[in-house]
Amino acid sequence: MGSGVIGFEQVHSEKRDRMLSRVADSLYWMSRYLERAENTVRQLDVTMSLMLDTGGPNAETRWQRMMAALGKPDGMPWNGDLDSMTRALVFDPIDPLSVTYCVNAARENARQVREEISTEQWQRLNRLYHHIHSPHAQAQFSSSATDLLASIIDGIYLFKGTTDTTMIHGQGWQFIRLGRYLERAYATATMLEFYQPELFQQSSREGAAHLYLEFVGLLRCCTSFEAYCQVYTADLSPDRVLEFLLLNRDFPHAIRYCVDGARQAIDAVQHTGGRRAPDELISSMGKLHAMLIYTNIHEILAGDAAAFLHTIRGQCLRIHELIYRYYVHYSIQSALAV
């Protein structure tokens, strides 16, 4: 090497904030898979803890309810052996429902865009991956499943924190947010759609203590029990729980918050890039958002709450499809025409 300074003389090459479509797609899916893993872990943890209490539904019913709440009523049929079933839900590398599957898929997506994420992010995700694959994890699951599940959630939180502090908040980061919020909105809507008839329409039938635990469980599935108490006190009522999980503006697991987050991410993507998002995407996003802002809980409960939740899911799918069609898999003709 001759004189030490190389490359410094050149002008700062202006790098537009845009990214490869394939990369955006991978970041989006990496994020979705991690969110999915988190949701599954939390639901499993809550279900297992509810099984400890006497009264209420038996293990089989609880298991099936959890499967339905995960959106896959036929996902893992009950076989009578709770231990092997929970193990499979955590560790089975083949079953797309399992936590391990989701972590693997997230890491595989990250690996394909290794150059786009920070080294710290990659190391975090890698640690989580190696942790869940280690014999230690199996042993920990046997001694205390809750501890293991908590450690997985910790790993995911750490990854998210690392993502927010070490990655440029450009398009890639926005696609990560987009994936996270769409997945969360969809999963929460799915869960509420399933629990809604049971909890909100037949609330008078069962004992108060038992029902209380069910509500706490539902809130804990969205890590929102404490947040709920701050807003409404520990006085749990069906309409308030639904209102909180659906319409709260400030809580990150409420559907309205998620939809708002996804909307902001799309906005940011179109403002940093040179081209405008298609009207169809903007209007789908706006409609969903408006639906959640301008409806109150009494209107929802007076009407068909299940249909309302179902519409939210449908809109999420539609938005997902539009993102894919416009940012990832567009035709060359349409791009050259611009």
Place this chain on the structure above:
Amino acid sequence: MSASHPVALEPLWGDYQLDQAFDELREPDGELRPHYRAMAESLAALPPGELQRRKQAADLAFLTQGITFTVYGRDEGTERIFPYDLLPRLVTAQEWDRIERGLTQRITALNLFLRDVYSDAKILNDHVIPRELVYSCKHYRRQMRGLQVPRNVYIAVVGSDLLRLNTGEFVVLEDNLRVPSGVSYMLTNRRVMKRTFPLLFQRYGVRPIEHYPQVLLATLRSLAPEGRPEPNIVLLTPGVFNSAYFEHTYLARQMGVDLVEGRDLVTHDNVVYMRTTDGLKRVDVIYRRVDDDFSDPLVFRSDSALGSAGLFNAYRAGNVTVANAFGTGLADDKAVYAYVPEMIRYYLNEDPILPNVKTYLLSEEKDRKHVLANLDKLVVKAVGESGGYGMLIGPQSTSSQREEFARQIEANPRNYIAQPTLDFSRAPCLIDGRLEARHVDLRPYVLFGDKVNVVPGGLTRVALEKGSLVVNSSQGGGSKDTWVLE
């Protein structure tokens, strides 16, 4: 560095025999070489178990950085870290000076050769190199004839393999002019070693190599097509299943360029674009980590999905630079290699600074007879292969293997060369917590844009198995950091 009192290394010696091979650590009489004394002292000063502890910490650093490869076959999907040795290999300033000058000379000549062969072919007309040897090479690309490449640079990125003979002299074993790999291991080894032996590193005064990605970027930029002052540079990878994928992501990230796959590229009207979230964006320079054959299904192998259709025509039209150029494999053909000293004399009118290894061309009848009679003493290699494949190591072969090779040589003599079995140098390695000697080579990395840059260091590859002469990572080799001293 005190030279007088002996270093108490006794507890650390494993099975460390000296024989006729050059030993990097010790003089023939067993004394430590002066430049290794400081390392020996600091090893001897470590409390017992400390070396193993540092080894474990380094292992963990490699694992969490994801510097791994996937083992197929046995335990499907198991990930292993790449084998490496903890102790750095030292190269003195004096030794390095010769290597640097030698490589600069050699790469310059090889590049002139490629330019010549793909234009006027003067060297062939002057009968310095046999015409048929060049035109029968499977990496010769007639599509490159008469094509002007930017700055006349064909080989922007080179990694030549050097060996050290028992005289202490470095020789060139082969030149990798297509898509040389391993540079990411050089860089990550260095990062981990700095953490593992910080004090020793500081004490030695080691020349830095960390700027490699920046020099690579500057090199690529200097080769951009005319009229593209802010070139969009990308790194083209075959994809996540390629064994060097880690390296591709590493370099793309370190340079801050997009890592693209063939499916991300679209060629329209002889201009290459990449698909982005913001529509199609023009690509100006492609650092290609895909072989010629797989780069463009319209021109090369039609069954390949790794490249991008139309890429070569865009290249011909001068709308995109591809580095290295196509057809550079011609100059690292192992039979053409034998003529590199002639090239240096022909184009530069200089004597080669780094010699070649004696090479027998089996297409020459005299050589062939000699080789066939001495197969048990020689190493035979297929000319177009790399990575240690298609090779016969005479002294370690069985008679049936030798018969098989003899048959193949008779059938296609142009496809083989032979070299003496080299007793190349050995360096101290940490084997089960103790020092043992293992054979090593050295692959320095050379970049060629507006001038030739030899990065002071390289990848020292180690034959980790005792007595083995094969350093290729695909066949049980590992690596170690290389410290070029000030």
